[in-house]
Amino acid sequence: xxxxxxxxxxxxxxxxxxxxxxxxxxxxxxxxxxxxxxxxxxxxxxxxxxxxxxxxxxxxxxxxxxxxxxxxxxxxxxxxxxxxxxxxxxxxxxxxxxxxxxxxxxxxxxxxxxxxxxxxxxxxxxxxxxxxxxxxxxxxxxxxxxxxxxxxxxxxxxxxxxxxxxxxxxxxxxxxxxxxxxxxxxxxxxxxxxxxxxxxxxxxxxxxxxxxxxxxxxxxxxxxxxxxxxxxxxxxxxxxxxxxxxxxxxxxxxxxxxxxxxxxxxxxxxxxxxxxxxxxxxxxxxxxxxxxxxxxxxxxxxxxxxxxxxxxxxxxxxxxxxxxxxxxxxxxxxxxxxxxxxxxxxxxxxxxxxxxxxxxxxxxxxxxxxxxxxxxxxxxxxxxxxxxxxxxxxxxxxxxxxxxxxxxxxxxxxxxxxxxxxxxxxxxxxxxxxxxxxxxxxxxxxxxxxxxxxxxxxxxxxxxxxxx
Amino acid sequence: xxxxxxxxxxxxxxxxxxxxxxxxxxxxxxxxxxxxxxxxxxxxxxxxxxxxxxxxxxxxxxxxxxxxxxxxxxxxxxxxxxxxxxxxxxxxxxxxxxxxxxxxxxxxxxxxxxxxxxxxxxxxxxxxxxxxxxxxxxxxxxxxxxxxxxxxxxxxxxxxxxxxxxxxxxxxxxxxxxxxxxxxxxxxxxxxxxxxxxxxxxxxxxxxxxxxxxxxxxxxxxxxxxxxxxxxxxxxxxxxxxxxxxxxxxxxxxxxxxxxxxxxxxxxxxxxxxxxxxxxxxxxxxxxxxxxxxxxxxxxxxxxxxxxxxxxxxxxxxxxxxxxxxxxxxxxxxxxxxxxxxxxxxxxxxxxxxxxxxxxxxxxxxxxxxxxxxxxxxxxxxxxxxxxxxxxxxxxxxxxxxxxxxxxxxxxxxxxxxxxxxxxxxxxxxxxxxxxxxxxxxxxxxxxxxxxxxxxxxxxxxxxxxxx
Numbered sequence: 001x002x003x004x005x006x007x008x009x010x011x012x013x014x015x016x017x018x019x020x021x022x023x024x025x026x027x028x029x030x031x032x033x034x035x036x037x038x039x040x041x042x043x044x045x046x047x048x049x050x051x052x053x054x055x056x057x058x059x060x061x062x063x064x065x066x067x068x069x070x071x072x073x074x075x076x077x078x079x080x081x082x083x084x085x086x087x088x089x090x091x092x093x094x095x096x097x098x099x100x101x102x103x104x105x106x107x108x109x110x111x112x113x114x115x116x117x118x119x120x121x122x123x124x125x126x127x128x129x130x131x132x133x134x135x136x137x138x139x140x141x142x143x144x145x146x147x148x149x150x151x152x153x154x155x156x157x158x159x160x161x162x163x164x165x166x167x168x169x170x171x172x173x174x175x176x177x178x179x180x181x182x183x184x185x186x187x188x189x190x191x192x193x194x195x196x197x198x199x200x201x202x203x204x205x206x207x208x209x210x211x212x213x214x215x216x217x218x219x220x221x222x223x224x225x226x227x228x229x230x231x232x233x234x235x236x237x238x239x240x241x242x243x244x245x246x247x248x249x250x251x252x253x254x255x256x257x258x259x260x261x262x263x264x265x266x267x268x269x270x271x272x273x274x275x276x277x278x279x280x281x282x283x284x285x286x287x288x289x290x291x292x293x294x295x296x297x298x299x300x301x302x303x304x305x306x307x308x309x310x311x312x313x314x315x316x317x318x319x320x321x322x323x324x325x326x327x328x329x330x331x332x333x334x335x336x337x338x339x340x341x342x343x344x345x346x347x348x349x350x351x352x353x354x355x356x357x358x359x360x361x362x363x364x365x366x367x368x369x370x371x372x373x374x375x376x377x378x379x380x381x382x383x384x385x386x387x388x389x390x391x392x393x394x395x396x397x398x399x400x401x402x403x404x405x406x407x408x409x410x411x412x413x414x415x416x417x418x419x420x421x422x423x424x425x426x427x428x429x430x431x432x433x434x435x436x437x438x439x440x441x442x443x444x445x446x447x448x449x450x451x452x453x454x455x456x457x458x459x460x461x462x463x464x465x466x467x468x
Numbered sequence: 469x470x471x472x473x474x475x476x477x478x479x480x481x482x483x484x485x486x487x488x489x490x491x492x493x494x495x496x497x498x499x500x501x502x503x504x505x506x507x508x509x510x511x512x513x514x515x516x517x518x519x520x521x522x523x524x525x526x527x528x529x530x531x532x533x534x535x536x537x538x539x540x541x542x543x544x545x546x547x548x549x550x551x552x553x554x555x556x557x558x559x560x561x562x563x564x565x566x567x568x569x570x571x572x573x574x575x576x577x578x579x580x581x582x583x584x585x586x587x588x589x590x591x592x593x594x595x596x597x598x599x600x601x602x603x604x605x606x607x608x609x610x611x612x613x614x615x616x617x618x619x620x621x622x623x624x625x626x627x628x629x630x631x632x633x634x635x636x637x638x639x640x641x642x643x644x645x646x647x648x649x650x651x652x653x654x655x656x657x658x659x660x661x662x663x664x665x666x667x668x669x670x671x672x673x674x675x676x677x678x679x680x681x682x683x684x685x686x687x688x689x690x691x692x693x694x695x696x697x698x699x700x701x702x703x704x705x706x707x708x709x710x711x712x713x714x715x716x717x718x719x720x721x722x723x724x725x726x727x728x729x730x731x732x733x734x735x736x737x738x739x740x741x742x743x744x745x746x747x748x749x750x751x752x753x754x755x756x757x758x759x760x761x762x763x764x765x766x767x768x769x770x771x772x773x774x775x776x777x778x779x780x781x782x783x784x785x786x787x788x789x790x791x792x793x794x795x796x797x798x799x800x801x802x803x804x805x806x807x808x809x810x811x812x813x814x815x816x817x818x819x820x821x822x823x824x825x826x827x828x829x830x831x832x833x834x835x836x837x838x839x840x841x842x843x844x845x846x847x848x849x850x851x852x853x854x855x856x857x858x859x860x861x862x863x864x865x866x867x868x869x870x871x872x873x874x875x876x877x878x879x880x881x882x883x884x885x886x887x888x889x890x891x892x893x894x895x896x897x898x899x900x901x902x903x904x905x906x907x908x909x910x911x912x913x914x915x916x917x918x919x920x921x922x923x924x925x926x927x928x929x930x931x932x933x934x935x936x
Contacts, residue, residue, distance in 0.1 A: 024862065101831075106819045153860055154890050167785025169830050173858050173888040177909075180890030218785060249785055254801050255792030261821045262784030287912040288789070288888075316730030317635025317686060317717055321756070324723030333722050351574045353729045362637050363569075390641050392621055394492065420641040420756075422622050422648030441645075444755040 004127045005197065005205045007095035009138050009187065011070035012041040015062045015093065017084055018075035018100075019045030019053045026075045026099060026147040031056065033150075037142030041068060062091045071095045073135070073145050078102025081131065082116045089124025096121070097145050098130030104193050104264065105132050118195045133192025134168035137175060139185050140211045146172055159184010160213035161295050164202045166220045166249070166263055168192060174288070182430075183296060186211040193263075198223050200230045203244070207237045214298040215242060216291055219273075220249040220259040227276055234280035238463055243298045243456050245283045247291045248273055281459035283452050293445050294452045297438045301414040303457035306383035308332045309450060310413075311357035312372055313388035314364045314396075318418065319357030322386055322443035329451035331384070333357065340379060347371050366399035373407040380412075383457075384450045388418040388443060391428045398431070405435035414453050416446045472595045473665065473673045475563035477606050477655065479538035480509040483530045483561065485552055486543035486568075487513030487521045494543045494567060494615045499524065501618075505610030512537060530559045539563045541603070541613050546570025549599065550584045557592025564589070565613050566598030572661050572732060573600050586663045601660025602636035605643060607653050608679045614640055627652010628681035629763050632670045634688045634717070634731055636660060642756070650898075651764060654679040661731075666691050668698045671712070675705045682766040683710060684759055687741075688717040688727040695744055702748035706931055711766045711924050713751045715759045716741055749927035751920050761913050762920045765906045769882040771925035774851035776800045777918060778881075779825035780840055781856035782832045782864075786886065787825030790854055790911035797919035799852070801825065808847060815839050834867035841875040848880075851925075852918045856886040856911060859896045866899070873903035882921050884914045 014034060020027030027047070031054050034043045045053035048060040059065050062072060062084075072088045074081060078100050088096050103114040114131065121128045129135055135145030139158045146153060156178035165171035168190035178185055186209065189202055199222060206212045215237065222230055237244050250259030251270045277284050285291035309331050313319040323333050336344070336356050344354040348368060353359035358376075360368045369389065376382065385407075389400050408415045417432040417439040419425045429439035440446040482502060488495030495515070499522050502511045513521040516528040527533050530540060530552075540556045542549060546568050556564050571582040582599065589596050597603055603613030607626045614621060624646035633639035636658035646653055654677065657670055667690060674680045683705065690698055705712050718727035719738045745752050753759035777799050781787040791801050804812070804824050812822040816836060821827035826844075828836045837857065844850065853875075857868050876883045885900040885907040887893045897907035908914040 101819070148860060148862065152862070152892065165785070167783060167788075169783030169858070169860070170785040170888070172860055173783065173893070176860065176890035176893065177888065178890075180894070220785070220788060247789075249788040249792065251792045252795035254795045255788050257803075257823075258779075258784075258788045258791040258801070258825050261823055261825075262788055262827060288910050289912070311726075315635060315637030315641065316726075317633070317638040317688070320635075320688060320717040320723050320726045320730055321715075323726040324717065324719045327720035327722045333726070335725075351569070355726075355729055357726050357729075359730060390637070392616060392637070392640055392644065394616065394620070420638070420645065422644035422646075424620065425641070425644065426648070442756050444757070 004094065005201065007070040007127070008097065008129060008136055009143060010040060010141055011095070013044065013067070013069035014038065014041065015044040015046050015065050015069050015072045016075070017046040017062060017072055019047050019058060021050060021053050024149070028054070029147045029149050030073055030075060030145050033144040033146070034142070037144055040141055044069060062087050062093065065091065069093055071097070073097045073099065075099040075147070078110065078113060082113065082120055085117055085120045085126065089120060089126055094125060095127050097133070097135040098128055099133060099135055099145060099147065101132040103131045114193060114195055121196060128196035129189065130192045131195060134172060134190045137185070137188040139187065146175070148172065154179035156183055156185040158186070160186055160211060160299050161216060162187040162206045162209065162212040162214070163189070163216045164199055164206070165190045165218040166199070167218055170218060183292065184299070194223065198226065200226050200233055203237070204233045207233070207240055207242055213242060214295045215244045216295055217244065217246045218249060219246055220263050227272070231276050231280045234282050235463070238281040238459060243283060245285050245291050245294050246277060247285045247288060281456065281463060283456055289445070290448055293440060293449050297416065297449045297453060300433070300436050300438045301408070301416070301453070303460055304383045304414050304450070304453040305412065305457055307454045308334050308382045310376055310382040310385045311388065312360070312369060312385065313357050314360045314362060314393055315388060315390060316359045316361070318388045318420065318443045319359050322388065322447055323357060325444050325447035326450070329447060331447065331450060331454060334381065336376065337381070340375065344372060344375055362393050363395060364393055365395040366397055366403065369400040370403040373403060377407055377411040377413060383413055384453060385413050385415040386418060386443070386446055386450060387415060390419055390421050391424050392421060401431050401435050404432070404437050408437060416440065416449055418443050418446045472562065473669065475538040475595070476565065476597060476604055477611060478508060478609055479563065481512065481535070481537035482506065482509065483512040483514050483533050483537050483540045484543070485514040485530060485540055487515050487526060489518060489521050492617070496522070497615045497617050498541055498543060498613055501612040501614070502610070505612055508609055509536060530555050530561065533559065537561055539565070541565045541567065543567040543615070546578065546581060550581065550588055553585055553588045553594065557588060557594055562593060563595050565601070565603040566596055567601060567603055567613060567615065569600040571599045582661060582663055589664060596664040597657065598660045599663060602640060602658045605653070605656040607655065614643070616640065622647035624651055624653040626654070628654055628679060628767050629684060630655040630674045630677065630680040631657070631684045632667055632674070633658045633686040634667070635686055638686060651760065652767070662691065666694065668694050668701055671705070672701045675701070675708055675710055681710060682763045683712045684763055685712065685714045686717060687714055688731050695740070699744050699748045702750050703931070706749040706927060711751060713753050713759050713762050714745060715753045715756060749924065749931060751924055757913070758916055761908060761917050765884065765917045765921060768901070768904055768906045769876070769884070769921070771928055772851045772882050772918070772921040773880065773925055775922045776802055776850045777852050777854055778844055778850040779854045779856065780828070780837060781825050782828045782830060782861055783856060783858060784827045784829070786856045786888065786911045787827050790856065790915055791825055793912050793915035794918070797915060799915070799919060799922060802849065804844065805849070808843065812840060812843055830861050831863060832861055833863040834865055834871065837868045838871040841871060845875055845879040845881065851881055852921060853881050853883040854886060854911070854914055854918060855883060858887055858889050859892050860889060869899050869903050872900070872905050876905060884908065884917055886911050886914045
């Protein structure tokens with residue numbers, strides 16, 4: 001089955017049915033993006049009205065397209081889709097991304113058309129992503145059916161986060177957002193009405209994708225009777241060391257009603273989903289912001305061995321808020337042993353608070369951070385380190401970034417940086433991340449990520465994992 | 469009492485004791501910033517070692533400073549502070565901001581020094597902000613004792629948000645952050661050890677400040693026995709139409725312990741605080757992000773008359789998530805009356821969902837937004853409008869911003885925009901805000917703000933208000 005899906009991501013040739021020379025149209029943007037990015041094979045625009053599109057030879061039908069061609073992208077009017085899929089079948093192409101809308105989402109007439117589409121696909125053994133979808137953006141192979149030009153929707157750099165989304169619109173916004181934030185994307189897929197290929201199959205495929213380290217999913221509802229397999233597949237992700245982070249739509253009664261209008265999803269049994277997530281070691285994100293905050297951490301740092309935090313700060317208030325949130329999320333901020341406190345006190349001015357949070361105060365230099373990390377971490381008494389290090393204190397030169405990065409390499413505990421402020425803080429965050437330390441603009445956000453690292457670490461410990 | 473505090477914000481002359489020509493030092497930055505920004509009177513650097521500092525005549529002691537001088541800023545070593553305050557008293561100056569640290573925060577010796585400082589101040593009738601504080605940043609008069617140069621800490625544009633913070637470090641980071649986000653600041657005060665002037669008095673002062681529309685407070689703990697007055701003062705803010713938004717530090721047991729180390733605050737009775745906030749109509753923010761999200765809304769839009777939302781979106785998934793969060797925060801997303809749905813259906817393509825959320829779908833143009841606003845708002849069936857309008861759909865030209873702004877002027881309901889995505893989304897957000905509509909990057913954040921608008925609107929209705 002995973003072999004089937006390969007055609008969507010690594011085809012040796014692509015036919016674009018409904019290709020168009022009209023700038024800005026769906027059939028234009030898809031050919032244009034593929035021309036810019038796809039290098040594994042040839043692109044065959046299909047449109048009987050043209051002999052050439054965007055400088056590429058165009059073909060009247062897919063039947064006229066030469067070998068090799070493993071994928072058809074379909075962007076024609078809905079009423080023409082069934083006959084087009086019939087041709088795809090006759091041509092022996094085994095994968096189609098159907099972008100076109102006008103199926104079950106518009107009512108009974110569309111639902112009948114969708115049923116017909118599926119029937120033809122089954123008859124010819126064609127796997128379908130869609131219809132009514134934005135399809136696939138694969139940064140590793142250059143497949144890009146997102147049909148918005150880059151000036152309207154930027155593409156992120158190549159990276160190790162992959163996303164499966166039941167909402168195409170949200171997926172495209174997130175992709176645009178990742179591009180701005182410099183978050184690296186491997187693959188992004190939105191499957192629209194999911195007449196055939198669904199979340200579970202895509203999840204299975206991404207687990208085996210060597211480019212993917214973290215998998216994000218937006219789910220309103222799985223297809224009926226897919227729960228058990230979903231849990232099994234998600235569990236196998238954990239065994240392979242690939243965290244799966246889910247944002248669930250339709251958690252409330254009113255939200256489930258909205259989901260039913262949106263995707264026809266029967267999303268009302270949220271408690272069932274939660275139980276499944278827990279069984280499968282899936283990390284549930286509460287908000288879209290949190291989903292990406294967690295994803296970023298997993299691309300840079302490790303799951304935690306336990307729930308004990310060291311909070312190291314130069315701003316007492318941020319230490320207090322971090323501690324409040326730690327307690328809310330079931331994390332501990334243990335007071336450091338008296339003997340260790342004494343050692344730290346001997347190396348610090350008297351107004352530094354060495355309990356935990358360790359408050360280096362506003363007159364700190366970089367060196368105090370180094371001292372605390374070097375004294376505390378070898379003791380193996382904390383599992384996660386939160387380094388609150390805004391660049392504002394006058395004596396801070398920036399070496400704190402290297403000290404944290406060195407400690408992160410040397411010791412087991414995952415580390416998260418908190419850098420609050422304006423432009424200079426954003427610059428510091430970028431430097432932390434360039435040094436391999438995920439950075440967040442507030443203590444609250446970092447603590448939620450710490451909770452995810454602890455949750456996942458616990459699951460991995462219990463279930464066993466190949467990687468961690 | 470408010471008259472006393474006036475000297476901190478509108479002095480007719482300022483003495484800076486501990487002024488220094490050493491670039492980057494506290495006594496240098498304060499004089500430099502005042503020189504750049506303060507226009508109401510003269511600045512008198514005080515330092516016996518120099519006859520001139522930063523081009524200004526310097527004086528050996530404050531006793532030598534000519535009239536008028538209403539405020540002394542003290543930035544000298546802790547052990548010299550008591551005698552300096554004695555001189556301030558003899559000179560007849562009635563307000564001092566004591567920046568210097570080395571008081572109760574460092575232990576018994578410092579506590580004794582602090583007691584002495586207060587005793588002298590009382591004897592001469594001097595009001596003190598501090599010690600161990602960053603003091604006052606008043607964008608309306610140019611007072612600026614934040615002692616970090618602007619390349620390290622930017623100052624926000626003039627605006628209507630004022631902040632009182634028990635943490636100086638956090639306040640300075642927030643100020644820097646506001647500058648980056650373009651959020652306008654009126655006054656910011658951090659009072660350090662609050663030996664004299666405290667949160668309650670500052671709150672009272674800001675309520676009468678014509679430049680302040682919203683007051684933010686970071687509180688770990690009030691001074692003992694100030695609870696009742698705090699509630700009374702905060703209530704009077706509501707009567708004057710000035711929302712007070714509080715971020716509380718030390719909400720958990722561990723957080724309260726951290727707060728005790730930070731500010732000596734006895735912050736353990738969070739439930740008592742919560743009850744007080746509720747009595748006083750104070751809006752409690754859960755995170756620092758939320759505090760500013762709420763503040764922004766109150767500078768631009770109105771409190772809500774009730775809890776009924778209209779959610780208008782072009783992204784079904786965002787509508788679903790918004791609805792989930794609405795239910796979590798006790799807001800309603802009522803299905804539109806059948807007759808109104810029919811009217812909308814008659815003006816929209818068949819795949820548009822007109823229930824609520826109204827999902828205009830990815831092929832929407834600006835016009836569909838206008839139609840929905842014009843049909844729904846006159847019906848007076850919703851109290852808050854959430855407009856989810858990312859700029860990605862190809863048919864969107866940007867008129868949606870004007871349509872929302874016009875409806876915001878024409879109808880009573882407050883409106884919030886959600887614009888998710890990258891650079892183009894940020895540009896759209898700025899345009900929404902330029903048109904008077906607060907914009908947020910995710911539906912979750914907008915819904916939390918909507919909940920604050922509803923909570924505050926309910927309180928105002930119950931208690932009565934001069935302004936709304």
